[in-house]
Amino acid sequence: MFPAFSTAALWRARYKNMAKKRKTIGVITTDIYETYQRNVMRGIQREAAAQDYDVVVFSTFLKAGMWFGYLAAEQNIYNMIQYDRLDGIILMPDHLMEFEGSRKLPEILKKRCRGPVVVLDYQIADFPCVMEEGSGQLRPVLEHLYQEHGITDIACMTGMEEHPHARQRLQSYRDFMEEHGLPVKSDRVFYGDFWYNKGEEVLESLLQSPEGLPQAVCCASDNMGISLYAACRKRGINVPRDLVITGYDSDSGGNVLPHFLTSVVKDSESLGVNAVRRLASLLEGKEIPMTQPQDRLAPGSSCPCGIGWEESQADHLEEQFSQAGFGFYHECNFMMEDGIAMRSLEECLWKIDWYLRFLGDISGYSICLCQDWQGSARDNEKYRREGYSSQMKLIYHRYGENRCVDLQREFPLSDMLPSLWEERAQSTIFYVTPLHFMDRCMGYSAMMFEGESSDIPSYYWDWLRNLCNILESMRRYLNLEKLNESLTEAYLLMERNAVTDELTGLYNRKGFVLYTRQQLELAAREGLELVVLVADLNDLKGINDCYGHMEGDYAIRHAALAIRAFLGQENSLYARGYRTGGDEFAAVLAMRISQEELAGRMEALEAYLEEINLRSGKAFRVSVSYGISREDPAHTDLNHLLQRADQLMYQAKQNYKREQKRKT
16 A cells, blocks of 8 residues: 555646745766865755755766776766756855766856856866865964974875875875974975875885884874874884874764864865855855864874764764664664565655655655666666666655655656745755766756755765666566566467467467367366357359369458357357368357357358358359367367368268259
């Protein structure tokens, strides 16, 4: 039993006359579930709500480095953006520019955007930019090491040399050291990768240095700090007694994994706020002041403060587990199995609707599929990898308590999402992400939050992967169903052709052998009488010899139609007609039939032939000789019935010949 929902007609009527008034800005990003992006999005949404803007976020979930086909399918989401329908765009190109396919975005934005474009935390020619340079970068941890612990020999491990963030953070290190009269030595500066791969290499260089280990290494990301910490553990170097390690861009315990590094909690929210303010100033034509980022120190156990994860975070452990999706990861979550077990797309969507509760207090959700998302079971290599269909299917939509499953509702891709253009009391943020299986594009989905407060769940990618896998399973099931139907139809056609006479459409000799036995058994089982008519087309050889085989075929077809006239409306297990030879026919009835009704059937046979001969204008007549036998099947067999009918037909044939001789 499906839950109550608005019908498609009611749903369309509800929004029929609504007109979009609020401005809509787009945000193009990637890795939307990661801490930095989520923090920036908090700021964007907060300021967008203050400016009364709607926000639509177009994002992937993965960084570069995975299988190319999967990454290409993720990046495909940017192909559905209708740039000319957005009032402005914020581009977050940091990880985005690592994708080869996404490097074309700046040129696309220049050509197709009708509103202003603001680039966040990255320099791209011809676009205004909002940078994090107003913050202190590594200064909070450097001040802590210097002032609280008296550490002066500090090395720096920054990111890739060409990366702007790596340059900014390294510059903040140089500036601090210079301000305090501390030397910056080339063998104390290292370029990493912002990830976990360079710790061993940096530690080896420090150990090989004539000066030995410094007092501390200030890392430009927590990931690099963790990689250095792991390398120290392998070498038996104690942190912080032998070496102090600090990080940058901590989420301050927001993850379940312990944050033991002394680090900087970057005020990424202010970056998002300033991006919207910069865009708003361009849209509204007035200067809007920027906010000042407030980075802060997060002490941990990797410096002499000794404030470990247990001491600083244990009080909030239960809250962290709840926030991190332990409900979703619970052993009793059977979203994948429940979805795959469904046997119709409609059932599947209602099951997904139930599992939306794991996404928390969302305002709405939409699932949009390409018209050709199902593909073909016969040609599995030809499927959509890039772009979306010009018409999309909005197969599921939820807004508040209203839920709608409508497998027929379509909308033009130019709308991107129908709910984007509906008027609402509050500003809304939409997170639009791709739906695909490996490199097969299926469509996209959108999660929406109204008002200022919302945060995309950190486990949303896993929830979405379940959704994609469920849809792929359903796609395969539906294709197999279609294939099975085609095979069943083909089998039935083959079976029908095997037992059907091609010229007349009656059952052939093989069908006669197969089905007459069934009819005899049926009549015996249900206490019915068995009536057998055996007929022979008169003078077929003469028609063929004098007028040709096409005319002979004409005579055969109409003899068969005369047999059908005898059968009347019957064409079932109880009444069947057969062509048993070149000019031989039979009809078998399993039923209780009066002599009057039987006489009526014979009259119908003869009347049909008489009518045909009157209207045909042929030089020959079509006629049949026939005999009929009827007996109780419980006391006879088919051979006896056929022999009896054959005898009667033979007598009729002889009568026909005598009549023809008499006429000549």
